[in-house]
Amino acid sequence: MTSATLAGLVGAALVGLGLYGVIADPQLLRKILAFNLIGSGVFLVFGIVARKGAAAGLSADPVPQAMVITGIVVAFAASAIAVALTLRLSEETGATTLPPDALARPPGEGADAE
Amino acid sequence: MSVLLALDIGLAFLVFAVAAWTVFAPGGFAATVGYVVYGLLLSLVWIRLFAVDVALTEAAIGSGVTGVLLIGAAARLRGAEATAREGLTGLTRLFIAGLCLLVAGALAAVVLLLPDEGPTLAPQSMQSLPETGLGNPVTAVLIAYRSFDTMLEKVVLVLAVVGVWSLAADRFWGGGPGEARAERPEPTLAFFAQVLVPIGILVGVHVFWVGADEPGGAFQGGAILAAMWIIVMMARLTEAPQTSAFWLRAALIAGPAVFLAVGVAGAAVAGGYFAYPPGLAKPLILFIETFMTFTIAVTLAMLVAGPPRREPRR
Amino acid sequence: MTFVLEVFSIAAIGAGVLFFLAGTAGLLRFPDALSRLHALTKADNLGLGLIVLGLLPRAESLLDALRLVAIWALVQLAGATAAQLIGRAVRRKGSAA
Numbered sequence: 001m002t003s004a005t006l007a008g009l010v011g012a013a014l015v016g017l018g019l020y021g022v023i024a025d026p027q028l029l030r031k032i033l034a035f036n037l038i039g040s041g042v043f044l045v046f047g048i049v050a051r052k053g054a055a056a057g058l059s060a061d062p063v064p065q066a067m068v069i070t071g072i073v074v075a076f077a078a079s080a081i082a083v084a085l086t087l088r089l090s091e092e093t094g095a096t097t098l099p100p101d102a103l104a105r106p107p108g109e110g111a112d113a114e
Numbered sequence: 115m116s117v118l119l120a121l122d123i124g125l126a127f128l129v130f131a132v133a134a135w136t137v138f139a140p141g142g143f144a145a146t147v148g149y150v151v152y153g154l155l156l157s158l159v160w161i162r163l164f165a166v167d168v169a170l171t172e173a174a175i176g177s178g179v180t181g182v183l184l185i186g187a188a189a190r191l192r193g194a195e196a197t198a199r200e201g202l203t204g205l206t207r208l209f210i211a212g213l214c215l216l217v218a219g220a221l222a223a224v225v226l227l228l229p230d231e232g233p234t235l236a237p238q239s240m241q242s243l244p245e246t247g248l249g250n251p252v253t254a255v256l257i258a259y260r261s262f263d264t265m266l267e268k269v270v271l272v273l274a275v276v277g278v279w280s281l282a283a284d285r286f287w288g289g290g291p292g293e294a295r296a297e298r299p300e301p302t303l304a305f306f307a308q309v310l311v312p313i314g315i316l317v318g319v320h321v322f323w324v325g326a327d328e329p330g331g332a333f334q335g336g337a338i339l340a341a342m343w344i345i346v347m348m349a350r351l352t353e354a355p356q357t358s359a360f361w362l363r364a365a366l367i368a369g370p371a372v373f374l375a376v377g378v379a380g381a382a383v384a385g386g387y388f389a390y391p392p393g394l395a396k397p398l399i400l401f402i403e404t405f406m407t408f409t410i411a412v413t414l415a416m417l418v419a420g421p422p423r424r425e426p427r428r
Numbered sequence: 429m430t431f432v433l434e435v436f437s438i439a440a441i442g443a444g445v446l447f448f449l450a451g452t453a454g455l456l457r458f459p460d461a462l463s464r465l466h467a468l469t470k471a472d473n474l475g476l477g478l479i480v481l482g483l484l485p486r487a488e489s490l491l492d493a494l495r496l497v498a499i500w501a502l503v504q505l506a507g508a509t510a511a512q513l514i515g516r517a518v519r520r521k522g523s524a525a
Contacts, residue, residue, distance in 0.1 A: 003122040003162045008225035010126045010159070014133055016218025021137040024202060024210050029142045029191055033149050033184065037133055040156055040176065047163045048225060053234030056241075059164035061234045062251040066260060069171045069252070069333055070267050073410075076180050077274035080417035083187045084278045087420070096191050302516075306509040313502070 004051035011044025026097040028086045032079055039075040043068045122162060129155050146181070146188040153177020166329035167252045170321070174337035175414070182344060183418050247396030249327030256331065257399050261388050265377065268370040268406065271413045275366060279357050281421040288358035288426035291419035296350040303349035314342040322407045326396070332403045336410030343415040354419045356426060362412070369409025373402050433485040440482030447475030461518045469511045473504050 014037050021034025046064045053061030090096050132155060136148040153176050160169035202210075239251045239259065246258045256264050282289070322335025346352050355362045376398060377388040384391040390398050451471020458464045480500045487493040 001119070003118070005225065006122050006126045007159055007163055008228075009222050010129055012218050012221035012225055013130055015221055016214040017130075017133050017137050019217055020211055020214040023214075024207055025137070026202075027142060029184070029187055030137070030145060033136055033145055036149065036176075036180065037136065037152075040153075040172075043168075044156075044159065045221065045225060047160065047165060047168070048228065049232060050165060051163050052228060052230065052232040053236055054164075055234045056237040056239075058236045058240065058251060061236045062239050062255045063235045063260070065165045065168050065252050066255040066263075068165070068168050069256065069331075070263060072168075072171050072176045073333055074267060074270055076175050076183075076414070077271055077417065079180055080183055081274055081277045083183055084281050084421055087187060087190060088281045090191055302509055302512045306505065310502070310505060 004048045007044050007051075008048035011041040011048070014038070014041030014044065017041075028089070028096055028098065029083075032082045032086065035082070036075060036079060039071065043071055046071075125155065125158055125162065129159060142191060143185075143188045146184045149184060150177055150181035153181060167250070167325075167331060167334070170329060170334040171337070174334050174341070178341060179337055179344075179414050179418060182341075186418070186420075245392060245395065246390070246399065247326075248399065250325060250329065250331070252329075253325050253331050253399075257403060258390065258395070261373070261377065264406075265370055265373040265388075268373065268409065271410070271417075272366055272370060275413055275416050278417055278421055282357075282423070286422040286425060288356065289422040289424040290354045290356045290426075291416070291422050291424075292347055292354040293350060294424060295353040299350045303345075304351055307345050307349040307351055311342045311346055314338060314345075318342065318407075318411075322403065325403075326400065332406040333410060336407040337414060339407065339411035340414035340418070343411065344418055347415070347419065353424075354416075357422050358426060362416075365412045366409060366416070369406040372405040376402055437482045437485045440478050442482075444475045444478030444482060447471045447478060451475060462515060465511050465514055465518075469507055472507055476500055476503055 018034040018037030018039075018041060021037065022031050025031060025034065046068050047060075050060045050062075050064035050068075053064070055061070086096065089098075129152065132148055132152040136145050136152055139145040139148055153172060157169040157173040157177065160166075160172055236251075239255060242259070243249070243251060243254055246254050248254045248258070318335045318338035320335075321330040321338060322332055323330075325331030325335065347354055357363075380389040380391075381387045448471055451467050454467025454471065455464050458467055477500055480496045483496055484493050487496060
């Protein structure tokens with residue numbers, strides 16, 4: 001059980017935790033937090049792949065590391081847009097959750113109801 | 115059991131426990147604080163994986179700048195949260211938890227079934243490293259071997275700023291985000307900003323410059339510079355610029371524009387798109403990275419500041 | 429590294445860890461926000477200072493040692509500012525922050 005395997009297992013557990021948070025929590029901000037958890041869990045699995053690619057005097061393969069760096073920055077950009085949308089929704093409707101029956105309305109009724 | 119293994123197991127438990135707190139904490143604010151702590155602990159895990167550049171990025175961007183963004187949002191959403199309904203029944207939650215356990219189990223099986231020595235690109239990276247003139251292979255991958263990916267990532271950041279700015283109300287279009295400059299800024303924050311920001315700018319530029327040969331680079335340095343600007347804006351010693359300001363928009367596209375220009379010029383001069391002429395590789399890389407750092411700093415700060423909330427001034 | 433320096437380094441780092449433990453115990457056990465803040469700031473500043481002191485003999489050069497001291501100074505600055513702001517917020521909202 002090396003440190004890399006431990007990190008990979010923690011990454012798998014984090015993906016499971018984050019998935020539960022995204023699905024089960026109705027609050028939008030908690031969904032954004034859980035989405036970031038999923039992201040960092042996947043990056044940890046990348047990390048174990050990088051560590052197992054240690055060769056040529058390096059302790060870890062640099063290509064997955066570069067991908068993870070790119071991923072962290074893009075995940076932040078996605079979180080920023082998600083947070084802006086959440087704040088705007090809260091300003092307009094005062095709610096921090098999405099209306100639950102938005103998808104349950106039959107397609108024809110939506111146009112009449114507006 | 116060696117000491118390092120005990121440390122690794124302890125760190126793994128701690129990371130998992132703090133992540134579980136983030137998902138199950140009673141309030142949005144508590145969950146966000148848990149997320150910031152989780153990010154810092156994750157940096158330690160990255161150091162144990164011998165990926166120091168990733169650890170720096172996770173601490174600066176993953177935990178730091180994202181943490182500021184989320185804490186600001188949690189503080190503003192605090193009032194509205196109290197009126198939310200409960201949600202799902204216990205049986206549904208159990209079902210969801212079972213499915214998530216399956217997903218986590220499948221990933222864990224993949225992790226455990228990985229071979230001990232995997233395919234790796236490390237020898238090829240080290241082989242071409244002297245031609246690029248760099249000493250840090252991760253920087254070489256980002257700016258030399260896979261430079262097209264990095265340039266597209268900068269474009270993604272610009273798109274994110276466009277997305278955030280487009281959420282402004284009509285009357286605020288072209289105005290500035292955040293609050294106006296205060297005539298009497300709060301003394302504690304003002305002192306903090308006045309002492310820390312010059313040091314922080316120095317550290318940020320140093321981390322960027324040193325990234326060519328040692329762990330560091332444009333993203334980490336740019337994040338530190340963005341954090342310094344965010345501190346000054348939080349202390350209200352200055353206000354966020356108007357989104358219609360020309361210099362702001364030029365700063366936002368300077369990074370990818372310069373990158374694209376050098377890449378296209380490579381087709382004429384060096385024989386291929388995004389190829390560097392031999393001998394000129396390191397100066398060109400540092401030239402691109404300078405503009406990249408500047409753009410990253412401005413972009414990250416603007417993403418945290420959010421959509422415009424003040425009327426535009428003529 | 430000589431034996432004396434090694435013993436000093438281990439003793440200082442051990443004392444620093446003890447201070448961090450004490451601060452964490454205070455964070456978990458003290459009744460209200462202001463006393464928890466007191467425990468945290470004392471423990472973090474002194475604990476980190478002792479750990480930095482213990483790491484100084486192991487530094488590779490004078491520049492590395494100066495960097496360690498600078499890190500301690502910056503953490504003190506950030507910790508003091510945060511403590512001031514949290515204390516002010518607690519006083520404004522009562523103890524239920």
